[in-house]
Amino acid sequence: MRRVITYGTFDLLHYGHINLLRRAKALGDYLVVALSTDDFNWNQKRKKCYFSYEQRKALLESIRYVDLVIPEENWEQKRTDIHEYHIDTFVMGDDWEGKFDFLKEEGAEVVYLPRTPEISTTQIKSDLGVVKKD
Numbered sequence: 001m002r003r004v005i006t007y008g009t010f011d012l013l014h015y016g017h018i019n020l021l022r023r024a025k026a027l028g029d030y031l032v033v034a035l036s037t038d039d040f041n042w043n044q045k046r047k048k049c050y051f052s053y054e055q056r057k058a059l060l061e062s063i064r065y066v067d068l069v070i071p072e073e074n075w076e077q078k079r080t081d082i083h084e085y086h087i088d089t090f091v092m093g094d095d096w097e098g099k100f101d102f103l104k105e106e107g108a109e110v111v112y113l114p115r116t117p118e119i120s121t122t123q124i125k126s127d128l129g130v131v132k133k134d
């Protein structure tokens with residue numbers, strides 16, 4: 001049983017995320033998604049999510065490629081997650097190319113997959129002309 005893990009915010013879930021999750025699952029038999037918590041997003045990633053952690057978690061859990069969703073609470077947990085969840089392969093989109101190669105020291109294969117071009121949550125918000133509610 002090859003176990004794969006990936007990390008992210010997955011807010012305003014879109015087909016770029018689904019493409020990533022589908023390819024990540026294809027690298028093994030079991031996919032763990034470490035989902036950034038609201039605190040981590042706001043305090044560390046400076047991302048204001050539209051959907052709460054619980055809402056984003058429910059969306060991810062409904063995806064056929066996803067087997068388990070766990071919280072991502074900080075940047076440092078990846079090393080321990082590899083061991084705690086018996087991970088064989090760590091996967092991220094290639095906007096993170098090279099940033100997590102240190103996880104090879106924990107015995108995990110590290111894979112960066114090409115991002116789906118032209119779609120992003122930021123793009124969606126700008127296309128929709130999202131303005132701050134008064």
Ligand code: C2G
Nearest residue numbers: 007008009010011016017020092093094115116119
């Ligand atoms: N992604 C993609 N194509 C897109 C948009 C996103 O392949 N058009 C991928 C990203 O590369 C990432 C995953 O989908 O691997 C989740 O994207 P985000 O929610 O933006 O994740 P990010 O904020 O980069 O968080 O510790 C790692 C961080 O939590 C990653």
